[in-house]
Amino acid sequence: MRPKPGEEGRDAVDKLLELLNRYRNRIIDAHAHVGPDQRFLMWATPEAVLEVYGRYGIRAGLFSSTISLLAGAREGNRHVLEAARAHPGRILPLYSLNPLEPGCLEELERDAGSYVGVKFHPDYFHVQPSHHLALEALKRVAELGLPLMLHSYDGCAEAEKVARALPELKVVAYHMGGVRWRECLKRLSALENTLVEVSSSVAEPGMVAAAVEELGADRVLFGSDVPYLEPAVSLGKIFDADLSERDLENVLWRNAEGLIGDALLRR
Numbered sequence: 001m002r003p004k005p006g007e008e009g010r011d012a013v014d015k016l017l018e019l020l021n022r023y024r025n026r027i028i029d030a031h032a033h034v035g036p037d038q039r040f041l042m043w044a045t046p047e048a049v050l051e052v053y054g055r056y057g058i059r060a061g062l063f064s065s066t067i068s069l070l071a072g073a074r075e076g077n078r079h080v081l082e083a084a085r086a087h088p089g090r091i092l093p094l095y096s097l098n099p100l101e102p103g104c105l106e107e108l109e110r111d112a113g114s115y116v117g118v119k120f121h122p123d124y125f126h127v128q129p130s131h132h133l134a135l136e137a138l139k140r141v142a143e144l145g146l147p148l149m150l151h152s153y154d155g156c157a158e159a160e161k162v163a164r165a166l167p168e169l170k171v172v173a174y175h176m177g178g179v180r181w182r183e184c185l186k187r188l189s190a191l192e193n194t195l196v197e198v199s200s201s202v203a204e205p206g207m208v209a210a211a212v213e214e215l216g217a218d219r220v221l222f223g224s225d226v227p228y229l230e231p232a233v234s235l236g237k238i239f240d241a242d243l244s245e246r247d248l249e250n251v252l253w254r255n256a257e258g259l260i261g262d263a264l265l266r267r
């Protein structure tokens with residue numbers, strides 16, 4: 001039977017709302033930001049981001065400060081810690097590690113217990129993570145038992161190099177390689193210490209299903225990249241993948257819990 005005008009896609013919407021309600025306040029966002037970004041005339045306060053989380057039933061997120069990317073890593077770390085202290089259990093802070101910024105590694109070693117992971121952005125930090133200067137610092141990250149969140153628009157070429165060089169380090173490829181996501185999945189598939197996070201404005205049908213197929217559902221993470229993207233983009237990609245209940249729960253929060261569990265237990 002043909003749907004009435006305005007009723008097209010109704011089943012898909014109903015399914016989406018049912019899933020969102022079922023998983024309300026359990027979802028963990030593996031990729032989030034607070035802070036200013038003058039390029040978009042934007043200042044994402046913790047309260048504004050948590051208001052967005054409230055709408056989607058997202059329990060908590062792994063946050064870095066935009067100040068770490070746009071100004072200085074250490075200044076941004078102070079900013080994200082302040083946000084995390086104001087919203088414990090909801091804003092889980094990532095340490096932005098720029099190996100070229102003096103004192104960055106020493107500060108991480110001192111404050112490691114306050115963070116659930118380390119964020120590295122090659123474009124903004126002006127160094128590749130596989131460069132020997134960065135690798136030395138990342139070796140220390142592995143020893144501290146923290147996972148690495150690495151931006152991967154290069155099709156995960158750098159994520160692969162780092163994961164091979166440091167098999168004891170858990171490497172999360174943020175954005176799953178971007179437009180080069182197929183390449184990314186091939187590169188990381190055999191590297192058990194890697195995971196992918198699915199946010200980006202690339203929303204080709206089948207991306208998440210392919211990631212689960214290639215890596216397994218225990219190596220795929222929901223992330224939103226809020227405030228640059230609405231959580232609906234990534235949630236839509238994930239809900240559209242027709243995963244089993246168990247796989248869906250892994251992607252939406254269990255894998256994130258596993259990843260940061262060690263860091264949380266140390267509190």
Ligand SMILES: [Zn+2]
Pocket residue numbers: 031032033174225
């Ligand atoms: Zn980011």
